[in-house]
Structure formats: C-alpha cells, structure tokens
Amino acid sequence: RKEVEQDPGPFNVPEGATVAFNCTYSNSASQSFFWYRQDCRKEPKLLMSVYSSGNEDGRFTAQLNRASQYISLLIRDSKLSDSATYLCVVNIKGKSTFGDGTTLTVKP
Amino acid sequence: ETGVTQSPTHLIKTRGQQVTLRCSSQSGHNTVSWYQQALGQGPQFIFQYYREEENGRGNFPPRFSGLQFPNYSSELNVNALELDDSALYLCATRPGTEAREQYFGPGTRLTVT
Numbered sequence: 001r002k003e004v005e006q007d008p009g010p011f012n013v014p015e016g017a018t019v020a021f022n023c024t025y026s027n028s029a030s031q032s033f034f035w036y037r038q039d040c041r042k043e044p045k046l047l048m049s050v051y052s053s054g055n056e057d058g059r060f061t062a063q064l065n066r067a068s069q070y071i072s073l074l075i076r077d078s079k080l081s082d083s084a085t086y087l088c089v090v091n092i093k094g095k096s097t098f099g100d101g102t103t104l105t106v107k108p
Numbered sequence: 109e110t111g112v113t114q115s116p117t118h119l120i121k122t123r124g125q126q127v128t129l130r131c132s133s134q135s136g137h138n139t140v141s142w143y144q145q146a147l148g149q150g151p152q153f154i155f156q157y158y159r160e161e162e163n164g165r166g167n168f169p170p171r172f173s174g175l176q177f178p179n180y181s182s183e184l185n186v187n188a189l190e191l192d193d194s195a196l197y198l199c200a201t202r203p204g205t206e207a208r209e210q211y212f213g214p215g216t217r218l219t220v221t
Contacts, residue, residue, distance in 0.1 A: 032208055043212035087150050094205040095164050098150030
C-alpha cells in the first residue's frame, strides 16, 4: 500500500463545474499537508497548505481529517486554466511524500 | 519563478554510465531535497541535504549519491545507470529543514538507453 493515495482520475469536467479530489495517507505521525499543482512537463508548484480547521483560497478549499487520515481539495467554478495534475503531499520531519496525482481537464 | 535552477535540462545516457545533475539553491535556502519523478507518478524522495550533510534518505540504492556545497548548491550523482532511472529529476530548496514550503527547480529530464 502506498503511503499517500489519491483518486486515480482523470477528471474531465466542463467549465464552471465543481470538482473534488481526495487523498488518504497511512502514517498517523504525519505533520503537515499540502496540495501542489503540476502542469505538463513542468515542476510542481505549491497550491495551498492544508489545516485541520479547513482553509480556503478563492475558488479552492482544502480540508484535513486527521482521525480518518484524509485530505480533500475542492475547486469551485472550474476554469480552463485549472487543467493540471494535482498532487497531495504529506510531510514527516521534513521529508515529503507525494501521491501520484490526479489529472484534471476542464473543457469549454 | 522560484529562483531555483537546474542543469542540464535534458540528458541522454547509456546504461552503465554515470551522470551528475546540478541544482542552484534560492538565496538563503540551506536545505535541498532531490526527487525522482517517473512518468505518470508523483515525485519520489531520494535524499535531503542540510548545511552540506545528508539528513534524510528515501528508498534509493547507494549508487544514488549527492553533495551540497558551502553556497548551498547541490549535485545528484547516479552511477551504473539503469533503464529504470529514466525520469524527471527535481530538486527543491527551503530555508531550513522545518520550513513548510519548498521551491522546486524546473527539473532535468534524464533518458537512459
């Protein structure tokens, strides 16, 4: 079993749709949590940190459930520019473990 | 842009050869991590250097080794290349081992034939 598992995708949605990605992690000692975005053949870039209280950044909302070891990302009002691979990342003592990512394609 | 640079951008090597990849850190970032990203997978942690010392390692064999220099730039060396080493190699830097955010370079795409 992988340490960080994500929905395999791909997700193909129309512009304006709401889409949710899920991620689970196996190590209960995990300390910090993130969502990264990776465009095709580019480096990953931090999208947002994830906190237990939940956090929102514009159209993006991230949630963390430590008891269930579950992380989610919600994107509202999808834009064409949201098309990318979304990577769930879990940190323990500075070491980052990435999921394999979920690919989103937003279509006109 | 993150200020993290990597060289070369692309590289083709033959099985059994050795390769050195380079990473220049963002100013003030004393911690660098290296990752291997195979096609269709997420980045896999290779190792981390903090102030010129290795202070964390993933599940990679000893033929993957590294260095960090006093200016915090870094090298990843891979000996006895195998076909499965073909991947995108990413470095990421941050201002300390406990810093939450890390900044990735654009990566080096290595092809082993």
